[in-house]
Amino acid sequence: MxxxxxxxxxxxxxxxxxxxxxxxxxxxxxxxxxxxxxxxxxxxxxxxxxxxxxxxxxxxxxxxxxxVPGENAPLPQGEPTTRRENGATITTEPFFLSVRGETVEEVAGHWELLADGATVIEAFGPAPWAPGFGMLTDRFGVTWILDVAAEQR
CATH class of the missing domain: 3.30.720 (Signal recognition particle alu RNA binding heterodimer, srp9/1)
Structure with a gap:
């Protein structure tokens, strides 16, 4: 199961x-x-x-x-907030969506599409823990982490 x-x-x-x-x-x-x-x-x-x-x-x-039933107005965009500072993620958000792929090319393609109208928190690129990592808040206010699985040693 x-x-x-x-x-x-x-x-x-x-x-x-x-x-x-x-x-x-x-x-x-x-x-x-x-x-x-x-x-x-x-x-x-x-x-x-x-x-x-x-x-x-x-x-x-x-x-x-x-x-959600009721008024069709987007949720306020003031809070919660997320930012990268000195290599750390500082946030007041209750969740992120994470998408992990196997290759930089695969994930970069999704990143480019998802970034349309988004606020980039950290641009997609190499990171100490992964061949590719990026973080953004899309045009709907949802924060995403996209990364590439590191090789298993």
Whole structure:
């Protein structure tokens, strides 16, 4: 028997856009069900919002997301914060998403796509612990760590 942990992202009306963006970065298939699909009248506020959404890719990438019921306004961007300082990550965020690949070329391609509209915390490049490492907060306010698995010695 095995278990898999999957990150579940919570949005305020941006879940569909975010899921489509992540699919464009990592590939795979997007599944989206709306509140309207589950019985909310089509003309009701929020009926087109995502009650269940996910991206699942053959390369192992998987993320889930939904729109929190209520006002469709992005969460405030002031806090939490993340920065790199003297080689350390200083943060007030409760979680990051981490994507690890096997080659610099593979991960760099995802980095370039994910960086569109993002705030780069640490540019992707070699690090003392990995052939490639980078950290950014994407245009949806989600902080990502992308790295390349170090060779096993």
């Amino acid at each position: 095995s278990l898999n942990a999957v990150t579940h992202l919570n949005f305020r009306g941006q879940a569909r856009e975010a899921l489509e963006f992540y699919r464009s970065v990592f590939g795979g298939q997007t599944t989206i069900a709306t509140y309207g699909d589950f019985g909310l009248p089509a003309d009701a506020p929020g009926a087109a919002n995502v009650v269940f959404g996910q991206v699942v890719a053959d390369n192992g990438f998987r993320v889930m997301a939904y729109d």
